[in-house]
Amino acid sequence: MTAIETTDLTKQYGSTTAVADLDLSVPDGVVYGFLGPNGAGKTTTMRMLTSLTRPSSGSARIAGVPVDDRQRLIERVGYLPEEPPLYTELTAREQLTYVAGLRDLPEDETSRRIEELLDRLDLADDADRRIDAYSKGMRQKTAFVQSLLHDPDVLFLDEPTSGLDPRAARTIREMIDDLAAEGTTVFLSTHILPVVDEHADTVGVLYDGELVAEGPPGDLKRQADAGAGDDTGGAGERTLEDVFLEVTSEDPAADEATVEGATDVR
Numbered sequence: 001m002t003a004i005e006t007t008d009l010t011k012q013y014g015s016t017t018a019v020a021d022l023d024l025s026v027p028d029g030v031v032y033g034f035l036g037p038n039g040a041g042k043t044t045t046m047r048m049l050t051s052l053t054r055p056s057s058g059s060a061r062i063a064g065v066p067v068d069d070r071q072r073l074i075e076r077v078g079y080l081p082e083e084p085p086l087y088t089e090l091t092a093r094e095q096l097t098y099v100a101g102l103r104d105l106p107e108d109e110t111s112r113r114i115e116e117l118l119d120r121l122d123l124a125d126d127a128d129r130r131i132d133a134y135s136k137g138m139r140q141k142t143a144f145v146q147s148l149l150h151d152p153d154v155l156f157l158d159e160p161t162s163g164l165d166p167r168a169a170r171t172i173r174e175m176i177d178d179l180a181a182e183g184t185t186v187f188l189s190t191h192i193l194p195v196v197d198e199h200a201d202t203v204g205v206l207y208d209g210e211l212v213a214e215g216p217p218g219d220l221k222r223q224a225d226a227g228a229g230d231d232t233g234g235a236g237e238r239t240l241e242d243v244f245l246e247v248t249s250e251d252p253a254a255d256e257a258t259v260e261g262a263t264d265v266r
């Protein structure tokens with residue numbers, strides 16, 4: 001089944017079009033890297049796909065469930081937003097147990113899962129301390145565990161490694177790969193392009209609310225190479241950053257170079 005399917009998905013805030021006629025089709029079990037400059041509409045898209053914001057028009061389904069069917073949707077999706085909701089007067093263990101209870105997850109199995117995840121993220125020793133005494137990274141780890149506790153079909157991650165030390169960041173990246181290998185679709189929004197380059201099967205670039213490029217990272221880089229008419233280096237000389245800068249540029253010359261590469265979906 002298609003994990004994420006959107007048709008003409010649009011969100012208006014007054015006269016601002018945050019997301020315009022977005023068509024996405026993301027299969028099960030892939031890592032989809034979702035890129036775009038500040039204000040491009042990434043958060044708005046993820047909020048629509050997790051039923052936190054209602055689309056102005058168009059439609060979207062997650063694992064076959066329409067996004068306006070909130071009851072069924074919340075079982076299928078996990079979301080790690082940029083500013084995760086945590087009850088800071090609770091400990092991490094209490095917070096996670098509380099959320100598991102709200103979701104009616106089986107107790108024994110879930111408590112085993114919580115311990116496993118806390119351990120993997122090196123948070124087990126601090127799990128009985130209150131969250132208000134946590135560092136930013138410790139909060140981020142707690143929120144990450146919270147987003148996947150119910151084993152969602154589709155996991156939306158907004159800057160998941162934000163504030164994490166290199167070891168923890170690597171653990172999260174490994175977990176993203178593991179989740180995808182087990183069939184979870186990971187929708188990964190980040191400005192850290194090497195992470196997307198390494199882990200994403202497909203990349204989508206949003207610019208001014210529109211999807212301006214989409215494809216496997218290797219293809220995008222090769223096509224940008226060809227589009228630039230650059231014969232000084234072979235394929236692979238271009239980085240994802242080069243692709244990003246080209247497809248999100250106001251400069252028509254740069255745009256033209258990319259359109260020639262046939263990657264551009266405008």
Ligand SMILES: Nc1ncnc2c1ncn2[C@@H]1O[C@H](COP(=O)(O)OP(=O)(O)OP(=O)(O)O)[C@@H](O)[C@H]1O
Pocket residue numbers: 013016017018036037038039040041042043044045
């Ligand atoms: N609640 C809101 N009310 C009015 N405008 C909004 C609201 N939320 C977002 N916008 C506008 O929608 C556009 C897209 O914002 P969004 O937060 O989705 O961007 P983003 O790609 O997530 O950016 P960033 O990388 O900075 O997080 C921006 O112009 C923003 O000002």
